[in-house]
Amino acid sequence: MFTLEKISKSYGKSKAKAVDSLNLSIKDGEIFGFLGPNGAGKTTTIKLLTGILKADEGNISVNGIDINEKPIEAKKTISFVPDTPETFSKLKASEYINFIADVYKIPTDIRQNRITEYASMFGILDVLNARISSFSHGMKQKLFLTASLVTDPHNWILDEPMVGLDPDAAFKLKELMRKRATEGKTVFFSTHVMEVAEKLCDRIGIIKKGKLVFVGTKEELKQQFAGSEDKSLEEIFLELTAGE
Numbered sequence: 001m002f003t004l005e006k007i008s009k010s011y012g013k014s015k016a017k018a019v020d021s022l023n024l025s026i027k028d029g030e031i032f033g034f035l036g037p038n039g040a041g042k043t044t045t046i047k048l049l050t051g052i053l054k055a056d057e058g059n060i061s062v063n064g065i066d067i068n069e070k071p072i073e074a075k076k077t078i079s080f081v082p083d084t085p086e087t088f089s090k091l092k093a094s095e096y097i098n099f100i101a102d103v104y105k106i107p108t109d110i111r112q113n114r115i116t117e118y119a120s121m122f123g124i125l126d127v128l129n130a131r132i133s134s135f136s137h138g139m140k141q142k143l144f145l146t147a148s149l150v151t152d153p154h155n156w157i158l159d160e161p162m163v164g165l166d167p168d169a170a171f172k173l174k175e176l177m178r179k180r181a182t183e184g185k186t187v188f189f190s191t192h193v194m195e196v197a198e199k200l201c202d203r204i205g206i207i208k209k210g211k212l213v214f215v216g217t218k219e220e221l222k223q224q225f226a227g228s229e230d231k232s233l234e235e236i237f238l239e240l241t242a243g244e
Helices: 042-049 071-075 093-103 108-121 137-150 167-182 194-200 218-224 233-240
Strands: 002-010 017-026 031-035 057-062 078-081 155-159 186-190 203-208 211-216
Touching (some): 017 042, 017 057, 031 042, 031 194, 042 057, 042 155, 042 186, 057 071, 078 137, 093 108, 093 137, 108 137, 167 186, 167 194, 203 233, 211 218
Parallel strands (some): 031 186, 031 203
Antiparallel strands (some): 002 057
16 A cells, blocks of 8 residues: 655756656555656656655655655565666576565575466576576566565556566466455556556556646546547547647
8 A cells, every 4th residue: 555645756956847746545455557658757656656766745655654764664565566677687587586585585485486486477487597688678577577576565566567578478467466456465557558557457547747637447537537438548548648
């Protein structure tokens, strides 16, 4: 569960805010899709939410824990898959996963079972002894997903997770997202794929120029904008974000 209250963030001396007075509450047991054009503030919001960046203004709590006051405690509940799967390329894939498991203090027997389960699911079990530098973009994405799941996070945050995945891996990822939400955990992900958001998300948020222009269910979105009853999420999204 996340709560963001009046969050703002600017870069350098720029007067333009990448995120502007953003209020958002994300509940346990839901898949929340975060949508917006390039440069709208999606990745900045995610980096604020995960504690990678610090907000200029406002408060963020994770499971009731203030991320500024108790950052380590808050981050223990989060696992993050970034939009660019680049990491320590000289490490072997197994070394990277175990490094992540060590950070989260996952016991050896538990981590081994999870590594086997998720690496098998994403088809990388046989290459875990290879160096990450030899991996394609898609394989790195599968590695990041596997490492993130080994920690069994209560809050799973993914930035454009479908990019680079083959259809089989993308299908399995969507199944995992739904399974975790059903278990009462939180799944937050950004995407440009409107079809995925429309079919998968319990609620969505649409951001434009750093400001939220909508938060709610797909049904509420269609009700809020007159004449949208027969339109797809993609059509409504393009109308809302026109001019970006």
